[in-house]
Amino acid sequence: MSINSAINKIEIGIFRHRAFVLALFVITTFVLLYQATHLKLDAAFTKNIPLNHQYMQTYLKHQKDFGGANNVLISVCDVDGDIFNEPFFNALKGVHDQLFFIPGVDRIQVKSLYSPSTRFVEVVEDGFSGGPVIPASFKPSDEKGMAVVKANIEKAGIVGRIVADDYSCAMVTATLMEIDPNTGEPLDTLKIAEQLENDIRVKYESDKVSVHVIGFAKMVGDVANGAKNVVTFFAIAIAITAVMVFFFCRSISLTLLTIVCSLVAVIWQMGMLASLGFGIDPMSILVPFLVFAIGVSHAVQMINSVVKQVESGISCKQGAQNSFRALLIPGGVALLSDTIGFITLLSIDIGIIRELAITASLGVAMIILTNLVLLPVLISYMKLEGAKQPEASAKKKSNSSDVWHMMAKFATRGPATIILAIVAGLYAFGLYHAQNMKIGELHAGAPALHEDSRYNQDTFLITDRYAISVDYMSVIVETQPDACTSFETLEVIDRFQWHLQNVEGVQSAASLAAVSKIVNAGYNEGNPKWRVIPRNQQTLVQSIANVPTTSGLLNRDCSVMPVILFLEDHKAETINRVVNRVKEVAEELNTDQLTFKLASGPVGVMAATNEAVEAAQLPMMLYVYGAVILLCLVSFKSVRATISVVLPLYIVSTLAQGLMTALDIGLTVSTLPVIALGVGIGVDYGIYILSTMSLRLREGDSVKKAYLTALQERGNAVLLTGITLAIGVSTWFFSALKFQVDMGILLTFMFLVNMLAAIIVLPAIAAYLWPEKKAAKK
Incomplete structure (x- = not known):
């Protein structure tokens, strides 16, 4: 069975039984709306750390004796x-x-x-x-x-x-x-x-x-x-979207359908999460907003297609059917690309990112049903008398036609050469700066919150008024039982501590070896020359006898003795410098009887998280682009078409990484998913543009003519989608949450620039991949 035959059967099945389909959607929506009312905010410390990382294995192993980082x-x-x-x-x-x-x-x-x-x-x-x-x-x-x-x-x-x-x-x-002793449930x-x-x-x-x-x-x-403000941003986004969609289609009923179908996708997403036993973490509470925005972008494509069908004299029901048939493949491929892009985040071994991947994937999967099936079914019941306005429509078409004819020149060799030269320069500039992108946090205080937040002000006060930093890391020294009574063991620990105390960014350090020296001096009238580790075992035992296990400097059988490093801050460069030095000194001092292991404490957790993010960056991008490339190859059956879609995405991703460097935004648990989100959502523009171009190229049109047809059919919708998405996330600039501001900046950039790349760079690449004299052969 061919794809077209399968699509025809699906179309006939849906629209012949559209009342049943609609009833099924209504029942499902009410059921999932009820389930969504049981969805709760769910936050846990362990979700924010890579539990399988070697540092965290050490952390969990000794958490009972020395406490955790929570x-x-x-x-x-x-x-x-x-x-x-x-x-x-x-x-x-x-x-x-x-x-x-x-x-x-x-x-x-x-x-x-x-x-x-x-x-x-x-x-x-x-x-x-x-x-x-x-x-x-x-x-x-x-x-x-x-x-x-x-x-x-x-x-x-x-x-x-x-x-x-x-x-x-x-x-x-x-x-x-980790567990509430009263309930036995996670804290x-x-x-x-x-x-x-x-x-x-x-x-x-x-x-x-x-x-x-x-x-x-x-x-x-x-x-x-702070995340409660998301509701406000959601309302603002709905209002902005409604206004823009109305000016696009000039129909209140179509505008309402767009909003309703996109909200239904959000309801289904949240209801499914609750049904599967998931909560929603404050750090991923922005995902429903993104699902709504993606839903609107695809709804606009459907409305655009139906309106054009109706304006040509076709009935609303037939127009809805034709649009369903025309958009099922490109829309489905675009949404599958989004879904797979989110699913690739599951490769990152951090609970919060995996939950975000599940949440986002569910939401986009729901859009496939609500916007590609429910929306055309609802439209088929409408009468769009107001959709066709001869005078205004003719004037609008005349104005847009001039713009489209001008833009169609992008698909000719001369302008394409200039465009690609400029893009090559921008790519080189972005790549240069992207090489300097830092992994981890680049600012003091809690990175999720603004510097002037009460929490960060409390952090700065504590840091200023106490000698110790709240940013500390424990290096775990594993040895044999009763090793704290061995001069050789404590002497090695003391040497390790000395090396690390002299690393830039380390304020001070504490260990059992250091305490034994202080106590030994006390036994000798405080004379500084006795501030050494006693070589005599009885004297050594005397110097540590009064150090309790609650001090965090030793466990019960004295087989584990942490060295606690207090750092000036938790910036990425500070953590990397200290961790690298710990590894160097540990390699030099480790023996069969004594090993230094990273790491516990808040900075130990950050170090593990930074390494997990760095390790996941390349595989995640390979998975995202691999999925997009595969779907494009299956959809277009053309290597040239795939290159035309994917190459602009890659250039924009590189520019986004350069922007992160320029704005001093590090690659963290919060910003890493944004790159995947940008690629997954950004591919939609190219797929919609190229789906029309491919059909015309196969029929023998030149690249310029094929691109002009694509602009006439999809140009307005693509421009509206990009601008609407960008305006929606740009409201995050005013959020009380710093990580939301960073995500808003990056997503606004990627939504807008991916849209521009699809309508400017894609045709320029196509102009070289489909030479005019060979266009008829494809």
């Missing part, structure tokens, strides 16, 4: 800059207790001045003396007790870590578990974020005390709050 840091600050007063300590204790009892917080890992594990040790005449920094009998109203606490803080050496350098703030930290990160805001910040912040909260859970909560 931490909460709460800095309680006195507005007058001095913490030693009753209101401050009452607030600090309240924050500590409240955090301790939040379900999902690992209570063993809760640390503050009020933690029993926060202790001081001092040298006295009889040896050492110590105890908790805040004694059990402490009362904030007691001035003498306050003086004792102040002295204990100084003795404990926690200034810069638990207490701010200038004594203006004190820190409460905790690690979150609801958004609920934790709400509790941190309402039960801690709102409850304990006052005119005397300020509370600053950071950590993955709080960041995701702020992202989720």
Whole structure:
């Protein structure tokens, strides 16, 4: 059975039973709308990391002993800059207790001045003396007790870590578990974020005390709050789209059908997600918006075709059938290209990107049904008396005809040579800058949020007032049990720490080896010359005996001892520099009994994510272009046609990467999918243009004439689609979320430039691939 025969049978089956088809769509829509009401925002820390990466395998292996990177840091600050007063300590204790009892917080890992594990040790005449920094009998109203606490803080050496350098703030930290102990379900990160805001910040912040909260859970909560603005952008996009579609078709009914069918695709997408047991992550909440925009772009092609059919005197029903038959293949191929482009994101071993791939693929698959089947069926019931307006239509056609004839020259050798020369120059410029594109985050603070957001301001405050950075990475030292009593082992760890402390971007480092040197000096009246690792085993045991496992510097049997590196920031270049140096020194110092392994801590997670993104970049692009090339070959059965479609896409992708470098946007979990999205959606323009050109070229038309016919049939729709998509995503420039702004910039660029490439570069390439004298033979 030929393709045309199969299409005819599908067309007859659908339009002969269009009432049944319509009823089926209505029932399905209501069922999936009900399912969509059960869709929830779903955020989890593990979805944002490449769990199978070797760094994350190390992280997960030792997470129980040393906590994870999913931490909460709460800095309680006195507005007058001095913490030693009753209101401050009452607030600090309240924050500590409240955090301790939040379900999902690992209570063993809760640390503050009020933690029993926060202790001081001092040298006295009889040896050492110590105890908790805040004694059990402490009362904030007691001035003498306050003086004792102040002295204990100084003795404990926690200034810069638990207490701010200038004594203006004190820190409460905790690690979150993956499972909620009350429900046995995965921890609801958004609920934790709400509790941190309402039960801690709102409850304990006052005119005397300020509370600053950071950590993955709080960041995701702020992202989720910012993502609520997507509803506003969605409404703006619908309004803009409706206006543009109306000016295109001059029909309120067709405009409404376009909007309705595209919204039905979104409803089906969200209903299917809920039915499959998925939630929607705040980081991928923009996908339904994209599905709507893609739906509109394909609906415009269908409306354009039907209106032209009706204007030629054909009935609305017959016009809908003819348009269905004409657009099923090019529209189906374009949407399949979009779908496969999204599916290729499944190759990236990061949960959030895989969820985005599933969400987007489902949405585009729904468009195949709603816009290529439902829309023409609905149109077949209409009477488009207003679609044909002789005087206005004639004037409009005359004006557009002049433009199309001018643009048709792009498909002749002379102008094509100039176009391709300019494009070659732009490509070389873009390729040069694309080579400098950075992998990872390029700015301080949480990259998903703007610099002036409350979360990032809290981050900057904590970084400024404490000696330690919130950007830290733990290098895990795996060795034999009781290895911490071995001078040789601690000496190797100490050498490793020394090497890394001298790397640019590392503020400081901590390890059991460093602690043993400090304690050994304490046993010898603080004399600096004794600030060394004791060679005598009994003395070494004495120097580390009082270091608890809760310090994060050793596990229970002393077989694992992390080296914690505090970094100045988490910028890509800083992480790469430190990670590369860790690998170099580890290769030099590793033995059969001792190995240094990357990595834990927030920066360890970022390092793994950056490497996963970098490793996935090339395969993802190969998969996307491979899928597009295959579909074009199957659809057009022509290598020349495939080159004409794919080459402009590749040039635009390169220019987009150059733009990322110019705008200081790194390749991250947020921006990596944009490249695939841009290619998948951008191919639509070329497919629609070339589908008409191919038919005319096969019938013997010249390239110029074939392109002119394509412009007359599809030009307005392609221009409207590109402009509408670009205007829709350009509203993201005003988002409260930085990652959405970055995505908006890149998608606006790719939508517009891919459209321009399809109507300018594609015909110029075709002018060389189909020489005039051979056009009749194809």
